[in-house]
Amino acid sequence: MIHRRLSLVLAMLVVAALPSCAQSGIAKTITEAEVHSLESALADDSMEGRLTGTPGGARAARYIAAQMKLLDLAPLGDSGYFQRVPVTATDSSIDLRASFSDAAPGRHETAVNVVGMLQGSDPKLAGEIILVDAHYDHLGVGKPVNGDSIYNGADDDASGTVAVLAVAHALAGTHPKRSILFALTTGEEEGLLGTNWMIAHFPVPIDSVVANLETEMIGRPDSLAGGAGKAWLTGYDRSTMGAMLAREHIPIVADPRPAQHFFERSDNIAYAQRGIPAHTLSTFNLHADYHQPSDDISRIDFAHMTAVINAAVHAVALLANGTVPVWNPGGRPTATPPGS
Ligand SMILES: [Zn+2]
Numbered sequence: 120m121i122h123r124r125l126s127l128v129l130a131m132l133v134v135a136a137l138p139s140c141a142q143s144g145i146a147k148t149i150t151e152a153e154v155h156s157l158e159s160a161l162a163d164d165s166m167e168g169r170l171t172g173t174p175g176g177a178r179a180a181r182y183i184a185a186q187m188k189l190l191d192l193a194p195l196g197d198s199g200y201f202q203r204v205p206v207t208a209t210d211s212s213i214d215l216r217a218s219f220s221d222a223a224p225g226r227h228e229t230a231v232n233v234v235g236m237l238q239g240s241d242p243k244l245a246g247e248i249i250l251v252d253a254h255y256d257h258l259g260v261g262k263p264v265n266g267d268s269i270y271n272g273a274d275d276d277a278s279g280t281v282a283v284l285a286v287a288h289a290l291a292g293t294h295p296k297r298s299i300l301f302a303l304t305t306g307e308e309e310g311l312l313g314t315n316w317m318i319a320h321f322p323v324p325i326d327s328v329v330a331n332l333e334t335e336m337i338g339r340p341d342s343l344a345g346g347a348g349k350a351w352l353t354g355y356d357r358s359t360m361g362a363m364l365a366r367e368h369i370p371i372v373a374d375p376r377p378a379q380h381f382f383e384r385s386d387n388i389a390y391a392q393r394g395i396p397a398h399t400l401s402t403f404n405l406h407a408d409y410h411q412p413s414d415d416i417s418r419i420d421f422a423h424m425t426a427v428i429n430a431a432v433h434a435v436a437l438l439a440n441g442t443v444p445v446w447n448p449g450g451r452p453t454a455t456p457p458g459s
Pocket residue numbers: 120121122275308410
């Protein structure tokens with residue numbers, strides 16, 4: 120998740136504004152052991168904090184692509200599951216280049232998004248896409264705190280990345296009616312770089328995306344959402360998505376801290392500003408390890424995280440097989456979100 124001030128600046132910059140629910144099959148229940156296995160790989164010190172455009176970031180991307188291959192998702196990058204993203208790195212920032220031939224100053228690096236699709240089974244609905252995404256990047260190696268210099272981002276957002284892979288695993292054999300695009304993006308912490316590139320180079324016609332559910336920071340329970348196993352949805356009242364999930368008794372409530380503007384602080388906002396009902400599922404409780412080296416796997420509550428992932432599986436199955444959400448009156452964000 121990006122810092123609030125940066126996100127508000129970004130929201131203003133994006134004025135460009137690029138322009139009964141039967142399931143087809145029974146989803147697999149995800150186990151705590153599976154969640155632990157994925158999370159311990161992504162939050163391991165060997166991933167060096169998964170900074171955009173670095174060897175650690177590339178290692179995380181290869182791990183994600185290998186998981187997608189195991190599930191036999193269709194590779195929708197420009198290089199297998201990888202969608203290459205041109206960036207420049209300087210001592211102070213990482214920025215998107217306009218193209219691979221853009222000679223912007225700084226060290227030129229290639230970052231990647233990782234993208235795979237589960238093809239829909241219904242001839243009438245398979246052309247409609249549900250986008251399920253999270254950012255896999257974090258802050259890399261930096262200023263040591265209490266002797267630890269690796270910013271592992273176990274919660275932010277290895278946890279959301281695990282959710283996307285686990286949802287793909289749970290639904291892979293269920294023949295959902297709509298197609299589900301699974302995307303793990305880079306450069307969110309630097310200002311949605313990977314998502315902005317992906318929107319400009321979308322692997323399928325972007326107008327076929329009918330809903331977006333992002334997962335961000337689900338590794339610890341939030342008492343304001345009801346505690347362990349409960350999650351909240353950003354921008355809950357903006358579209359009919361929240362009410363759809365509530366009708367199915369999925370344990371997902373409204374974001375209890377609207378003043379934090381979480382709806383505007385992650386990749387979903389870029390899709391919402393394009394008109395796609397797009398929300399983020401989270402359980403971030405404002406813990407003090409946010410963007411610190413102490414955001415470590417030792418502080419993940421795996422029973423909670425597994426329960427939230429199974430709620431996300433149910434939610435995505437509903438989106439893929441039931442009705443699609445629409446904006447409520449006044450809910451679609453303008454290019455500059457309120458409060459910025
Ligand atoms: Zn973050």
